[in-house]
Amino acid sequence: MPDRIRRRTPKIKEMTLIKTTYNRRSFLKCSVLAGGGMMLGFSWLASCKPTPEQVRSMPKEWFEINGYLKIGDNGRVTIMSPNPEIGQNVKTSMPMIVAEELDTDWNEVIVEQAPLNTAIFKRQLAGGSQSIRQGWEALRMAGATARHMLVMAAAEVWQVPAEEITTEARTLFHKTSDKSMGYGEVASAAAKLPIPEEVKLKDVKDFKIIGTSRKNVDGLKIVTGQPLYGLDIQKEGMLIAMIAHPPAFGLQLKSVDDTEAKKMPGIKDVFTIQTFNEDYKKSAFDNCSFTNLVVVVGNTTWEVMQAKKALKIEWDRSPAIEEQMDIFGRTMDVRFPAGLESSGAHREAMVEKAGIKQNVVRKDGNPEAVFKKAAKVIERSYSCPFLAHNCMEPMNFFADVMEDKAVLNGPVQTPEFMERSVAERLGLPLEKVDIQMTRMGGGFGRRLYGHFLTEAGVISQRMKAPIKLVYTREDDMTTGIYRPAYHAFYRAALDKDNNLIAFHVRAGGIPESPLAANRFPAGGVDNYLAEDWSIDSNITVGAFRAPRSNFIAGAEQSFLDEVAEEAGKDPIEFRLELLKRAQENPVGEYNDYEADRYSGVLELVREKSNWGQEQDGIHRGVSAYFCHNSYVAQVLDMTIENDKPVVQKVTAAIDCGIVVNPDAATNLAEGGAVDGIGHAMYSGLTFKDGVAEQNNFDRYRLIRYSEAPKEIETHFVQSNIDPTGLGEPPFPPIMGALANALYKATGQRHYHQPFITEKAVVG
Amino acid sequence: MANFNLNINGKKQQIDLDPTTPMLWVLRDHFKLVGTKYGCGISQCGACTIHLGDNAVRSCQLPVSAVGEQAITTIEGLSENGDHPVQKAWLEEDVYQCGYCQAGQIMNASAFLKSNPNPTDEQIETAMNGNICRCGTYTRIKKAIKKAAAHIENI
Numbered sequence: 038m039p040d041r042i043r044r045r046t047p048k049i050k051e052m053t054l055i056k057t058t059y060n061r062r063s064f065l066k067c068s069v070l071a072g073g074g075m076m077l078g079f080s081w082l083a084s085c086k087p088t089p090e091q092v093r094s095m096p097k098e099w100f101e102i103n104g105y106l107k108i109g110d111n112g113r114v115t116i117m118s119p120n121p122e123i124g125q126n127v128k129t130s131m132p133m134i135v136a137e138e139l140d141t142d143w144n145e146v147i148v149e150q151a152p153l154n155t156a157i158f159k160r161q162l163a164g165g166s167q168s169i170r171q172g173w174e175a176l177r178m179a180g181a182t183a184r185h186m187l188v189m190a191a192a193e194v195w196q197v198p199a200e201e202i203t204t205e206a207r208t209l210f211h212k213t214s215d216k217s218m219g220y221g222e223v224a225s226a227a228a229k230l231p232i233p234e235e236v237k238l239k240d241v242k243d244f245k246i247i248g249t250s251r252k253n254v255d256g257l258k259i260v261t262g263q264p265l266y267g268l269d270i271q272k273e274g275m276l277i278a279m280i281a282h283p284p285a286f287g288l289q290l291k292s293v294d295d296t297e298a299k300k301m302p303g304i305k306d307v308f309t310i311q312t313f314n315e316d317y318k319k320s321a322f323d324n325c326s327f328t329n330l331v332v333v334v335g336n337t338t339w340e341v342m343q344a345k346k347a348l349k350i351e352w353d354r355s356p357a358i359e360e361q362m363d364i365f366g367r368t369m370d371v372r373f374p375a376g377l378e379s380s381g382a383h384r385e386a387m388v389e390k391a392g393i394k395q396n397v398v399r400k401d402g403n404p405e406a407v408f409k410k411a412a413k414v415i416e417r418s419y420s421c422p423f424l425a426h427n428c429m430e431p432m433n434f435f436a437d438v439m440e441d442k443a444v445l446n447g448p449v450q451t452p453e454f455m456e457r458s459v460a461e462r463l464g465l466p467l468e469k470v471d472i473q474m475t476r477m478g479g480g481f482g483r484r485l486y487g488h489f490l491t492e493a494g495v496i497s498q499r500m501k502a503p504i505k506l507v508y509t510r511e512d513d514m515t516t517g518i519y520r521p522a523y524h525a526f527y528r529a530a531l532d533k534d535n536n537l538i539a540f541h542v543r544a545g546g547i548p549e550s551p552l553a554a555n556r557f558p559a560g561g562v563d564n565y566l567a568e569d570w571s572i573d574s575n576i577t578v579g580a581f582r583a584p585r586s587n588f589i590a591g592a593e594q595s596f597l598d599e600v601a602e603e604a605g606k607d608p609i610e611f612r613l614e615l616l617k618r619a620q621e622n623p624v625g626e627y628n629d630y631e632a633d634r635y636s637g638v639l640e641l642v643r644e645k646s647n648w649g650q651e652q653d654g655i656h657r658g659v660s661a662y663f664c665h666n667s668y669v670a671q672v673l674d675m676t677i678e679n680d681k682p683v684v685q686k687v688t689a690a691i692d693c694g695i696v697v698n699p700d701a702a703t704n705l706a707e708g709g710a711v712d713g714i715g716h717a718m719y720s721g722l723t724f725k726d727g728v729a730e731q732n733n734f735d736r737y738r739l740i741r742y743s744e745a746p747k748e749i750e751t752h753f754v755q756s757n758i759d760p761t762g763l764g765e766p767p768f769p770p771i772m773g774a775l776a777n778a779l780y781k782a783t784g785q786r787h788y789h790q791p792f793i794t795e796k797a798v799v800g
Numbered sequence: 801m802a803n804f805n806l807n808i809n810g811k812k813q814q815i816d817l818d819p820t821t822p823m824l825w826v827l828r829d830h831f832k833l834v835g836t837k838y839g840c841g842i843s844q845c846g847a848c849t850i851h852l853g854d855n856a857v858r859s860c861q862l863p864v865s866a867v868g869e870q871a872i873t874t875i876e877g878l879s880e881n882g883d884h885p886v887q888k889a890w891l892e893e894d895v896y897q898c899g900y901c902q903a904g905q906i907m908n909a910s911a912f913l914k915s916n917p918n919p920t921d922e923q924i925e926t927a928m929n930g931n932i933c934r935c936g937t938y939t940r941i942k943k944a945i946k947k948a949a950a951h952i953e954n955i
Contacts, residue, residue, distance in 0.1 A: 124898030124935050252894050259899035260890045260906060261882040262835015262875030269834035277829075302801075302818065338838075339818070339825040429839050429847060429900040429934045478837070478900030479934050510840045700894060704940065708897055711936025734844035734932060743925040745938035 105157055106135055106183055112207050112221030114141045117151040120172065121163040121450050122255075123480030124708075125764040126701040129254045130169060131176055133697055137246040138180030138239060140204040141220070148254045153452040153472040161474075163450040164485055164580065166665035166762025169697060173759055181236040183227075187220050190227035194218075241695065241757045250700035255476060265476040267447030268507065270435040275503045276305055278496045279341045281331040282516045283352050285727030286576045287377040290329045294349035298333060301347060303340030307333050310495045312488055314462060319362045322454040325488035326517040326577040332496055338507060355575070373575040377727035380422070380522075383547055386572050387524040390545055391418060395568040399554040401625045402564035404530075407539040411530030415603055419527070419592035421790040422721035423547075424520035424581055425731075427739060430478020431513040436493035437503035442469040443494060448477035448484055455487035459494040482580035486518050514737060515729040519722060520581035521546045523588040527596040530564070535604035537562055537615065544589060545570035548578060551585035556663060557635060558597070560628035561615035576724065582712070583765035586664040587772075591717060591790075594660040594773025599786065608659050608777070609643050630663040634692050637754055638670035641690035645752050646672035655685065658777025662770035666761035667693040668754075671710065673746075673774035675782045682782055684714060684746040684775070689767060691751065694758035702763055706751040709767030715740025717772035721791045738791075804864050808833070809877025819865035824848045826864050827874060835875035835903045839932070846931030849904040849911075850874050856911035875903040878910060885951035886910040889944040897935035905931050909945050917952050919945075 107115040116132035132148045153161055160171055184204055191209040192199040195216055203210045207220045258265055283289055295307035312328040313319065331350060335341040357375040361368050408414060434447035443465055449455055452472045460470045477484060493506040508516075523546035530539035540562040544552040550569035559565050581587060601611035613636055618624075620632035639661050642648070648659070654676055661670035674686040687710045696702045719738040723730045731737035772790070780786050806813045808831060815830055824841075827833040827850070836859055839847030843858035850859045851873035878884045882891070886909050896902045905928070912919070912927040919927070924945055933941065 124896075126897070252891070253896060253899075255899065256891050256894060256896070257882050259896050259902050260875075260887040261878075262833070262903045264834050266834075266837075266900060268838060271832055271834070337821075337825060337829040339821045339829070427934055429837070429845070429898065429932070431838070477898060479898045481934075510842075704894065704897060704937065707939055708936035711938055712934075715936065733842055734840045735842060739932050739934065740936070740938075741930075741932060742928040742938045742941065745936065747921075747939075749939050 105151065106139065106179060108183070108187075108220050108224040110221045110224060112219040112224075113147065114139065114145065114207065114220070115147040115149055117149050119151045119158040119161055120168045121161065121452065121474050121477065121480075122150065123163045123450060123477045123484065125163065125168065125705060126253060126698065127163070127168045128476070129251060130697045130701060131172055132254070133246050133251055134169075134173065134176035135180040137244055138177045139184050140206070142206040143246050143251055145207065150474055150476070152474065153456060155453055161452055163480055164482065166667070166764040166766065169760045170666060170762055177238050178236060181238050182233060185233045185236045186227040186230050187223055189230050189233075190223040191218065193226065194223060247695065247697050248699065251698055253701065266430050266478050267433045267435065267475045268430055268478070268505075270446055270475070270505055272435070272437065272503045275435070275505055276334050276336065276500060277338050277341045278332055278334045278493070278504045278506045279345050279509070280492065280506070280512065281333070281345055281348050281350060282327050282512060284515075285352075285377055286326065286517075286724070287355055287375060287727040288352040289327070289355040290331060291351040291353040293331050293351075295331075297349070298344040298347040301340065301344040303336040304344045305334045305336070306500065307331065307344070307348070308499065310492065310499065312462070312492055312495065317461060318368075319360070320454055320458065321362065321364045322451045322485055322487060323362075323458050323491070324486045324518060324577065324579055330492065334496065334500055334504065341507075342509065372573050374573050376575065378574060378576060379725050380723040383522055383572075383724075384420070387420065387522070387545065387547065388418075390570045390572065391524050391526040391543055395543055395545065395570040397566065397568050398552060399559060399565065399567040399625070401559070401562070402539070404539045404541055404564040404566040407564040408528065408530050408541070411538060412533040413531040413603060415529045415531070415600055417527050417596055417599060417788060418524065419595065419788050420524045421522065421588045422723060423522050423576065423578070424716060424720055425514045425722050425737065426479070426481040426483035426518075426520075426581060427514065427737065428477070428479030428481060428483055431510055432483070432489045432508040433506055434487075434490045434493040435503070435505045436490075436497035438463055438494055438498040441465070442471070443497075444471045444473070445490055445494060446473040446475060447490065447493075448475050448480075449487040449490050450477075450480050450482075450484040451487055455490045458487070459491045462491055463494050463498055481582045482584065483518060486579050510734070511732045514722075515732045517577035518579035519576065520584075520587060521549050521551075521578040523551045525551065525589060525592040527592070529596070529600045531600070531604055535606070537600065537604065539564035539566075541566040542593070543568040543570070544592075545572070547572045547576070548574045549585075551589040553585060553589060553629075555625075555627055555629045557619065557628075557630055558615050560623045560625055560630075560632070561619035563624055565624065575727075583664055583769045586662065586765070586769040587716075590660070590662040590664070590769030591772025591776060594662065594770060595776040595786070595788070598658070598773070598777040598780070607649070609639055609648060612639055612661060630668075634668045634754075635661065635663055638668045638690040638692050641752055641754060642670040642672050642688055645690060645750065646688035648672060656778050656781035658774040658779070658781060660770040660773030660777065662766070662773070664769060665765045667691065667763060667766040669706075669766045669770050671767075671771050671774045673714075673771065673778045675778040677782055682779060684744075684778075686748045686750065687746045687771065687774070689749070689751045690754065691763070691767065692754040692756060693763045693766065694756050694760040696753050697760060699753065702753065703751045705763050706767040707749045709765075710749055710771045711740060711745050713768045713771035714746065714775050715744070717775050717790050718744070718792050721794075802865070804867070806864070806867060807869070807871045809873060810871075815864070817864065819863060821864050823850065823859040823862040823864055823867065823872065827859065833874050833876050837900055837903055839901065839904070844930075844932075845901070845904075846908055847901050847904040849907040849931065851907060851911055854911060854914060856908045875907055878907065884910060886913065886944070886948040889948035889951060892947060893940050893944040895937050895940040895944050897937055901931060901933045905933065905941055909941070909948065913945070913949055913952055917949060919949065
C-alpha cells in the first residue's frame with residue numbers, strides 16, 4: 038500500500054491567486070542592479086520600522102511574507118535565505134520554495150544567507166518549527182511575482198500576449214512563434230515594470246522542485262572545513278573575550294582581584310560589565326542568568342583561557358529578585374528566589390506538589406465522581422531533570438562597535454529581538470546596528486536567548502576594538518539556560534468493561550508546568566481533569582527543542598501504554614478508539630489537534646512497522662504525539678545484548694503537510710529520534726548548592742554513535758496541506774516509544790528520566 | 801615562549817608561542833585554519849580531530865610542543881577539492897544537520913578507514929564512539945562510512 042493513506046481536501050483555502058498589494062501602504066521593492074539585472078525585494082509596512090502613526094493605520098492582517106532574489110543579466114539567480122540556519126536546513130529548503138515558483142533550475146541557483154533586515158524580511162527567527170510554515174506563502178509569492186514580471190517583459194519584447202508565454206528552467210518560451218530567451222535577457226526590463234497586483238501560484242501537482250530531495254547548499258563547505266560558524270569569524274585587529282561567571286545559581290559578583298591575570302601574556306584588559314542598563318525592561322529573549330560579569334580580553338583564545346583561571350574572585354549571595362519583563366508585548370512579573378538550590382530538594386518539592394490538588398486548567402464531565410465508582414484506577418508519576426542544550430558550537434558572538442555604528446555577526450536564533458536589545462544598551466539607533474547571521478553549530482532553543490550578543494557589544498564598545506566573545510564548554514553548560522525539570526502525575530479510571538471513563542493529569546515543574554491541557558487524550562474521554570503547578574527557582578530556564586512537549590509527550594504516552602495494558606488492549610488500537618471518539622463526538626469545547634491526522638500517523642506506522650507481527654527477541658514500543666502543528670507516530674524495536682538494551686530500529690510516520698525537501702526532512706526526523714532516545718535514556722543536569730554537577734561531556738552524558746538506533750525508517754503522509762513544523766515534532770514522542778519498549782524488554786517500567794544513569798566511559 | 805617548526809597540510813610553518821598551547825588553538829587562532837572545531841576542550845567530543853601522521857588525535861589535548869616532526873593534516877588539507885572518498889560519501893549521504901561536528905567525524909573516519917579499509921559494524925562503532933553529534937546524524941554517518949569504505953576498496 039502506498040503512503041497515501043487518505044486523500045483529503047486541504048483545509049486551508051486553495052491558493053492560486055495571491056494579492057501582492059493589500060493596500061497602497063504595502064509595496065514591493067524592485068531595483069535595477071548596476072551592470073544590469075533585477076533585484077526584487079518584498080517589503081511590507083508591517084515589517085518596516087514604522088512611526089507610531091503608521092502603526093495605528095495598519096490593517097490587522099498582513100501577509101507573512103518576505104523573499105528576495107536577484108537575477109543577473111546572464112540569467113544567474115541568487116536567492117536569499119531569510120531565516121537563521123541552525124541545522125534544520127532552511128537555508129536550502131526556503132530558497133527551494135522561491136525557485137519553484139520562479140521556474141528556475143535549482144542546480145544553478147546561488148543561495149546566500151540574508152542579514153537581519155526588518156525592512157525587507159519578516160520573522161527572521163529560528164524557533165517553534167515555524168520557518169517553513171510561516172514563510173511558505175511569502176516565499177512562493179517572491180518567486181511567482183518575479184516570474185510574472187519576467188513574462189510581462191518578454192510579452193513586450195516579443196509583442197505577444199503574456200498568456201501565451203510559458204516558463205521553464207530560467208527560460209521564457211513563446212511556443213507558437215518558436216521563440217525563447219533566458220531570464221537574464223529581460224531581467225533588466227522586468228525590473229522596470231509595475232509590481233503586479235495579483236500573481237498566480239502553481240498548483241501543487243505542478244511542483245518540480247518542492248517535494249524533490251535537494252542537497253544541503255552548504256555541504257561542500259562543511260566537509261572541507263570552510264569558515265561558516267560564529268566561532269570561525271576572524272577580523273584584522275580582533276581580540277578574544279571571555280567571561281568569568283558566578284560558579285553557582287544564587288551567587289553574584291562581590292569583588293575581583295585581577296592583578297595576576299592582567300600580567301599574563303597577551304592579555305589586554307580585565308574589567309566588569311553590566312549586560313543591561315539599570316532601567317531596561319528585558320524581553321523574553323533577554324533572559325539570562327548573570328548580568329554583572331568579569332571580562333578578560335586578550336589576543337588569543339588560549340591566553341585568555343589561562344588568564345581567566347588566574348582571576349581571584351569573591352562571590353556573595355544574590356538577593357531574591359522580582360522584576361518585570363516584556364513578554365511579547367505583555368508586561369509580566371518574574372520572580373527569582375534567593376538561595377542555593379539542589380536537585381534532591383527539588384525532587385522532594387515536586388513530589389509534594391504532585392500529591393495535592395492544584396490549579397484546575399480544564400475539566401470535562403465529573404471526573405471526581407467517576408474515579409470513585411471506577412472498577413479500576415491506575416496512578417503513575419513521571420519526572421525528568423534539567424537539560425543543557427549543549428549545542429556543539431558553544432555560545433559566542435563577534436562585535437565591532439564604533440563611535441556611531443555597530444556590526445555584530447554570529448549565531449543567534451532571534452536577531453531582530455537582539456538588535457533592539459543591543460542598540461538600546463549601546464545607545465545607538467536601530468538603523469546603526471547591523472546584525473549578520475552565521476550558520477549555527479546547533480540551536481535547540483539555546484540561541485533564542487542572545488545575551489551573548491549584547492555582552493559582545495558591550496565589551497567591544499569598552500575596548501574600542503572588534504572582539505569575539507567565546508564561551509568555554511564549561512561556561513556554556515553551567516550558566517544556563519536549561520530545559521526545566523518536570524513532573525507529571527496521572528490517573529486513569531476504567532469501568533468493568535475496561536473502557537477509559539476518566540483521565541486526570543496534574544503536571545508541573547521548576548519553574549513552569551509542561552501541561553498542554555487541550556491535547557490528546559482530552560477530547561476523547563468523557564471525564565477529564567487537568568491541573569498545573571510550578572515552583573519558583575533561580576535556575577534559568579528557557580525553550581528547549583519542543584518546549585514542554587519534550588517531557589509531557591513521553592510521560593503521557595508511557596502512561597497510555599500502561600492503561601492500554603491494564604485494559605487488555607493493543608496500544609495502537611486503544612489510542613485509535615479514543616481518537617475515533619474525539620473525531621466523531623469530541624468532548625469539551627476546544628481540542629487543539631485534528632483527530633483524523635493523529636489517527637493517520639498511527640495507522641501508517643502500524644502498517645509500515647508490521648505492528649502485530651512480533652519477532653522473537655524484538656521488543657516494541659509505540660508512541661504518537663502532536664505538537665508544533667505536526668503529527669508523529671513512532672515504533673521502536675529493542676533487543677537486549679549483553680544485558681544492555683539496544684535500539685535496533687525506529688519506524689516513524691509523520692504528517693507535516695507538504696514536504697519541501699524529503700531527504701532533508703528525513704534527516705531531521707532521524708535526528709529527532711536519536712536526540713529523544715539520547716536525552717530520555719542518558720542525559721540530565723543536576724545541582725548541588727546551586728552548582729551544576731556536570732560541566733562538560735565527561736560527566737554530562739550525550740548519546741553516542743554506538744547507542745543510536747541501528748536503523749531509522751521515516752514515512753511521510755502524502756499531503757497537499759500547506760507545510761507545518763518538523764524541527765521539533767519528531768523529538769518528543771520517541772521518549773514514550775523508548776519507555777514502552779524498555780518495559781517489554783526488561784519487564785520494568787521506567788518513570789524517571791534519564792532511564793540509565795551510569796557514567797559514560799569514553800575518550 | 802618557544803619556536804616551533806610545523807608541517808601543516810604539507811606546508812612548513814614557523815611559530816613562536818607558549819609551548820603548552822594546544823594545536824587546536826594554534827590552528828584556529830594562529831594559522832586561521834578554523835575547520836578544526838572547539839567542542840569541549842577535554843577530548844570528549846572529537847570535534848577537534850586532526851591527523852598526526854596517520855593517526856586521528858584530539859587537537860585540544862595536543863600541545864604544540866608534542867608535535868615535533870610529525871605531519872599534521874587538518875580537514876582543509878584532507879584533499880585538494882573536497883574529493884577524499886570520505887568527503888564524497890558525506891556529500892552523497894547529505895549527512896550533516898548543523899554540520900559543526902562533521903569535520904571531526906570525517907577526520908576520525910578517514911584515519912580509521914586508512915588503518916582498516918574493510919571494517920565491521922562493531923569496529924565502526926568502537927572507532928566513532930568518541931565523536932559526538934548533537935543533531936543525531938549517527939545513522940547517516942554509518943551509511944557514509946560504509947559507502948566510503950566501498951569507494952576505497954574500488955580504488
